Amino acid sequence: MTAVVRALTRADIPAAMRIKEAAGWNQTETDWHNLLQLAPETCFCLECGGSLAATATAACYERRLAWIGMVLTDPAYRRRGFARQLMEHAIVALAARRMEWIKLDATGAGAPLYRQLGFEPECGIERWASTAAQAGVPGMPDLSWQDRCSALDRQAFGAARSQLLAVLAPLGAAAVADQGYAMARPGSQAAYFGPCVSRQPETARELLAWFLARHPRGPVYWDLLPHNTEAVRLARACGFAPLRRLVRMVRRGVPDAPPLGHDDSQVFATAGFEFG
Ligand SMILES: CC(C)(COP(=O)(O)OP(=O)(O)OC[C@H]1O[C@@H](n2cnc3c(N)ncnc32)[C@H](O)[C@@H]1OP(=O)(O)O)[C@@H](O)C(=O)NCCC(=O)NCCS
Structure with a gap:
């Protein structure tokens, strides 16, 4: 089955909610709508065989900071590299927009992937x-x-x-x-x-x-x-x-990013x- 990364849209929200429910998270449909309203060009999903298999969003605050969230893979599609593909896609998209810094709050399941992608721990949350x-x-x-x-x-x-x-x-x-x-x-x-x-x-x-x-x-x-x-x-x-x-983690989005106080x-x- 081919896996395709594409922009997340409002039509995907019911399926995204099902993946979110499987992870036991607290977000509502309104949270997804708000993310899409804030960052329509940097919310992504991965479709596999016509089904929504994974999501990742990036809210952008000016050009200073992008905040990655909703990194979720449907339990039926885990350990196939889907979260990695989406994260790599997001990092490239954010670099193209010259986002200086990227941060996220990592669960224990997500942290090993983020470390491999160059994120470093900033503090606990x-x-x-x-x-x-x-x-x-x-x-x-x-x-x-x-x-x-x-x-x-x-x-x-x-x-x-x-x-x-x-x-x-x-x-x-x-x-x-x-x-x-x-x-x-x-x-x-x-x-x-x-x-x-x-x-x-x-x-x-x-x-x-x-x-x-x-x-x-x-x-x-x-x-x-x-x-x-x-x-x-x-x-x-x-x-x-x-x-x-x-764990709150941080990574430069571009090599010459000035410090973020x-x-x-x-x-x-x-x-x-x-x-x-
Ligand atoms: C974390 C999560 C998104 C990973 O999705 P995935 O599509 O299975 O991840 P990938 O297949 O791309 O794996 C990438 C890497 O993540 C790590 N990883 C993935 N699942 C893991 C797990 N259950 N335990 C430890 N590390 C894991 C591994 O380092 C893996 O690399 P490897 O395949 O070389 O071992 C998925 O398990 C999930 O939705 N979990 C619940 C929600 C969550 O915690 N999201 C992260 C929020 S920060």
Whole structure:
């Protein structure tokens, strides 16, 4: 059977959801739609014998950073080199667009492949979960997305994600003027807290309380960088516990990429493994 790599389209989403379900992941159809809206030219799939067998997406933040996600192979098609083919295709496509850096959050199954493709570990990233009923503090109004949060996000993340934030904000967003913001969105297993960028732990605590008030019955997920010890402290204090550990990995997209600064001490929750 011939394997063909091609662009992922909206028509592929039902099949992509089935592969996602087989991996037990939390994304919804809306997440796939958002990825395609953000990066219609750098979301790929591999078709084998007319079936969708594998996927890989790359959200592009300016020319600075591409974020690879949704690297999934249907269990029936694994160990045939499909994920490798898709990753190699994505790396070439990103180099053609002169994307300076490429990052991803690697599972244990994906990490050996990424190492072979030149990615190096940057830091750990953990999914924390809370299943207990939570006493959130209502009262913080759902604030609409504000431009100045974009600048805060860029400083913490290292590349401008304003398009991503604009797409996620309608699903749920709150901000404390010039101090921090957080977003919330549904998941197929659990509501998701993130991204959350905050100058101070106290502001992150307020934003988490806003989120928990929206989801009082759980379960809820939150992906954090464990070297941000304030984020860990807050998660523990609010009844969250670690569920999975992944490795954030990085690779140059072009040989002369200038350094990519970021400030993880302000990143209290990431936008999700597929978005960065
Ligand atoms: C990880 C995954 C995408 C690999 O897909 P695949 O199409 O089977 O991968 P490939 O056949 O291209 O294998 C490429 C390399 O990945 C590694 N690899 C693949 N599956 C692996 C596994 N189960 N355990 C360890 N390494 C594995 C190997 O290094 C392999 O090289 P090899 O064939 O020389 O041993 C697939 O197992 C999957 O969908 N897993 C669940 C979701 C997931 O964890 N995705 C990765 C997100 S970062």
